[in-house]
Amino acid sequence: MHPQIYNRPKEMSLINTSLWAYLAMETTNFTHGSISMNETVIQQSQLHAVDTAIALPIFMFAGGAIGNLIAIIVLSVSRQERKSSAFYTLVCGLAVTDFLGTCLASPFTIANYLGQNVLNYPRVCEFDSFLLLFFSLTGLSIIFAMAAERYLAICWPYTYERWGVDRCFARKFLLFIYTSHIFFCCLPMMGMASSKPQQSGTWCFIDWRTEEPVSSAYSVLYGVISLLLILGTIMLNLAVCGTLMMMRQRTVKRPNTRGSVRDRWRALSSAAETQMISVLVTTSAVVLACSAPLVVRVFANYFMLKKDSEADLAAIRIASVNPILDPWIYILLRRSLFRRLLRLSRKSSSIRSSSPLESFLS
Template sequence: MMLAGGKPKGFSRELTEAMAVPVLMFAVGVIGNIIAIAALSGSKQERKSSAFFALVCGLAVTDLLGTCLASPITIATYLNENVLYDNTNLCEFHSFLLLFFGVAGLSIICAMSAERYLAICCPYTYQRWGIDQHFARKCLFCIYLSNIAFCCLPVMGMAGSICQPTKTWCFINWRADKTLPATYSFLYASVSFLLILMTIVLNFAVCGNLLIMRRRKIQSPVTRGSARARWKALSSGVEAQMMTVLMVTSVVVLGCSAPLVVRVFSNQITWTENSHADLMAIRIASVNAILDPWIYILLRRTLFRKIQRFSKVFYIGRKGKAPISIIDSTMGSSIWLNHSYVYVLHKQ
């Protein structure tokens, strides 16, 4: 999503200070998504065949494209504040980028949550539908196609795009007094809200199901003490890791996307202009594209393993002995829960 900023007040020092935020966000967004794509490219072949992997790749590429296409236009407005104001076609294109990459990112995140829900809560349906990387790619294609059609409606005359008061970004006319443009504003906000709600509900459903699975394992009769203790350590680590990713995802999606949805509803209902609140909402929405790669790649793998090592050291310091690690020292393997089974994936 594009990185919006406030209108610069001067040309030298003031201009540099005003450009600092959008330039920094642009750099962090590009670097983060490139790191994510590079990390995914180096994954083992068995991981690349999963649907979740394909959706993560699609999200990283989508965020990178959105940042690279829209952010330079915003940065250019600091050098010439009339770039968007005097160019209607560029303003409509900029508005389209904002609309499309905003709802496309939410759609892919929702699809990822749905994939995890089916894999964990409905494994037989997941297997019967044959959900794999090819299925995920078809899903990504449908997401792109439908969202392009949806976000092209303003350009086709359903709603107008206007340059916002700061002159650094364009968006739909969300204070329209005509029925058709107002309908589109409500429609866009409603679709975004439903995607956010579905993502959060699916993630909580997965976490709840994992907790139930964990409780059943604990309450199951012991047949072989050593084997069960090892299984508990393995499954506990997987469940904790997965729940951490899903919960953080829910918080980020809600925190980053909700303000813009609220501003769309508020502007169209009250017609009260608050350019500062609109600016902050679009900036916060832009942070979503920056945080996504760190959640799905670095948090799931690198950071979580560091937390494990830190917890192990802390546990040794307090108890005087090491717990059973979720990393198999003899095989050098890490695990990830998919379908109704536990697959063993070799470390990279």
């Protein structure tokens, strides 16, 4: 194996060399010990790196699943929010959507981190790509539906009543969103586009850099629909907030007594209405902020020739944070807690307004 080592006794003098050092050099454990020790250190460092890397998807999976499950229970148990018609039906639909997306998509990522390489199978990769396409687009659609429901209720109340927008209407609309989006996101599995593992190897998505006309048209269409939903949600939220501001100004400017103005404005902006607007605006901000980077990457990969796999990975990670943040908005802004916050804000404002008067009188 190493002839130059085994022939060394004939050439070396034991007088000038320590016997124990010489015997140690000749042992197999010494000559190969450094290699085995290095291999052990490398293996341990690799295992530590895998454990550190897999901790993030496990944490995100647990946070998304537990948070959305708590949100679904809170929304289902609360009597007032069950009676709040279409809006909270859509909110519950978004919580269920986030819960299903987390529970279905995260196991593939975790299994791939464990070295199973499940995404190398074409059917598994296509299904993982379908999940990412479907739940991202469905979340944007439900947020748009929530914004449209509040817009009709505040800006067009007669149309809202004439169309009969209630819990049953919201359930039918959710069913329409699910069925239409399942068909649209299944088109890549039917051959309209191809799915492949991304460079990190932990997730699959449509081939958004392909030059095939049909596949390119599908990726652009997906990006355009997502972009229209984002812009529509922003415009509807701005319209709702602007309408409420205008109503408040008109109510305050009317030549009535102070008590009647206060009562009318309280009836207009009740705690329930204010809570709905707060939930809508906060949820919209979170969903749009988390979904926008992925939509940007869809267009960037189509129109730009330069590949940036790190930006793609960052975009899908930001999108994965959305199901973790959404449920805590419903939990923290539920009706009872929101009323307590309103009472505290009113008390603090009354104390601040009365303190200058007291100091003046004193």
